[in-house]
Amino acid sequence: MDVIKMQSEACSKQDLKRFCGVDRETWAEPGTPVMYQGAQMLLVLQGKGCVRINGRLYEVQPDTFISILPWDIMQVVSLEVPIQCHRLRYRFLVVTNFIKNHYNLDNRDADFLDAMEQHPVSRCTGTALQTIRRIFEDLEMELGLDSMPSNVPAAPMQSVLVAAKLAELFVILHRQLLSRGTDDALPLPAGQPEEQDTKSEIFRYIATHLSERLTLGRLSAELDLPEEEIRNHIYSTVGLSLSDLLNEMRIVTSVNYLLYSDLTLEELADVLGFADASHLSKVFEARLGDKITQYRRTYTTVNQLGKIRLGRQGVDMVAYAYRLSHEPLTVRQMADHFGVTVEKVNQTFLYQVEKNFPVFLNTVRIKKACALLAMTDKSVLDIAMEVGFSSIKTFNRQFLRLMGSTPSAFRKNISACPDVK
Numbered sequence: 001m002d003v004i005k006m007q008s009e010a011c012s013k014q015d016l017k018r019f020c021g022v023d024r025e026t027w028a029e030p031g032t033p034v035m036y037q038g039a040q041m042l043l044v045l046q047g048k049g050c051v052r053i054n055g056r057l058y059e060v061q062p063d064t065f066i067s068i069l070p071w072d073i074m075q076v077v078s079l080e081v082p083i084q085c086h087r088l089r090y091r092f093l094v095v096t097n098f099i100k101n102h103y104n105l106d107n108r109d110a111d112f113l114d115a116m117e118q119h120p121v122s123r124c125t126g127t128a129l130q131t132i133r134r135i136f137e138d139l140e141m142e143l144g145l146d147s148m149p150s151n152v153p154a155a156p157m158q159s160v161l162v163a164a165k166l167a168e169l170f171v172i173l174h175r176q177l178l179s180r181g182t183d184d185a186l187p188l189p190a191g192q193p194e195e196q197d198t199k200s201e202i203f204r205y206i207a208t209h210l211s212e213r214l215t216l217g218r219l220s221a222e223l224d225l226p227e228e229e230i231r232n233h234i235y236s237t238v239g240l241s242l243s244d245l246l247n248e249m250r251i252v253t254s255v256n257y258l259l260y261s262d263l264t265l266e267e268l269a270d271v272l273g274f275a276d277a278s279h280l281s282k283v284f285e286a287r288l289g290d291k292i293t294q295y296r297r298t299y300t301t302v303n304q305l306g307k308i309r310l311g312r313q314g315v316d317m318v319a320y321a322y323r324l325s326h327e328p329l330t331v332r333q334m335a336d337h338f339g340v341t342v343e344k345v346n347q348t349f350l351y352q353v354e355k356n357f358p359v360f361l362n363t364v365r366i367k368k369a370c371a372l373l374a375m376t377d378k379s380v381l382d383i384a385m386e387v388g389f390s391s392i393k394t395f396n397r398q399f400l401r402l403m404g405s406t407p408s409a410f411r412k413n414i415s416a417c418p419d420v421k
Helices: 092-103 112-118 126-143 158-178 195-207 216-223 227-238 242-260 265-272 277-288 292-305 313-323 331-338 342-353 357-375 380-387 392-403 407-413
Strands: 005-007 020-027 034-036 039-053 056-060 064-068 072-090 121-123
Touching (some): 056 064, 056 121, 064 158, 072 126, 126 158, 195 227, 195 242, 242 265, 265 313, 313 357, 331 342, 357 380, 357 407
Parallel strands (some): 005 034
Antiparallel strands (some): 034 072, 039 064
């Protein structure tokens, strides 16, 4: 079975702690598809050819800009002239959180993800092209090329300077993508079905709903594809079951929380969709070869040396809501506590955990209720009140919606609390 190669989420082979790394890349011949666990930006310097991103074809030539998001699949399909390009790898959540929380002083929305999804390939021209070229060159000077390791220590305040240049790059790119009104994709070759593009949505949907309880049945209903077809596509594409793929994606996402929140491992497991802290720790160590507690200590030290705290308000909101979920917490109270608008609270939760605040709060409460139903003999009413619901009617309705049964039926049929994410 020929499965798609997965490229590591690490930004640098020389320093796994970096949130950004740069290099030069050459495509000398067509290649096989690659799934990118981390985000990348590519600026083509010379050459000409055709690439496929998530099943769609795009022409590539000098001054073409390519945006690869986490879990995108790209393949170099054909080359008229070998392609050389700048390459920038970065941690998408870390960098975009930082820009939104520290540089966005007028508090305007900046939906980078939506613009990049719609236009993964675009042509750069004029002043925008000159600025993008200059930023890539500045980053190369500051960080060095990943393929040419150096023993020179990082310059003072390097992370601040790099973050500022990334913010400028994102703004320039965002403006350019928003101005585009047409699809850059090329027509599919004669005889090639459009089915591949439809199936590519499987990975995008999973990546954006990691905090939820995902099953083949859920994916089938949401994507209007047969369960067997989804199962076969995932396995034939990456050689993993749905469960293993979810673990892989959740571990990559966990890095952001390890870096920029003080959630305990038990709380982190809940937020990310793992069964418990032990499950998270085992999967993390098997995946990265390092104990999760040691990994967090290492990154915390590096973050302090960098003299900055990348935007953590979002993960702080998630942690705050999780820890006070048993109280009559409202979105207005959240907004007042963090000094933001109600709209900002919901936008932040959608960005962090793919749920608005009320849905996230109810999901946490139901998960805690599952544990109490499975491990105690407390009444359903007492449990409803303990986890934060104000009425048994609301509790029963939310429980039925998330778990597919009533609390009483759940207690009779369950032997251990499942993962409700």
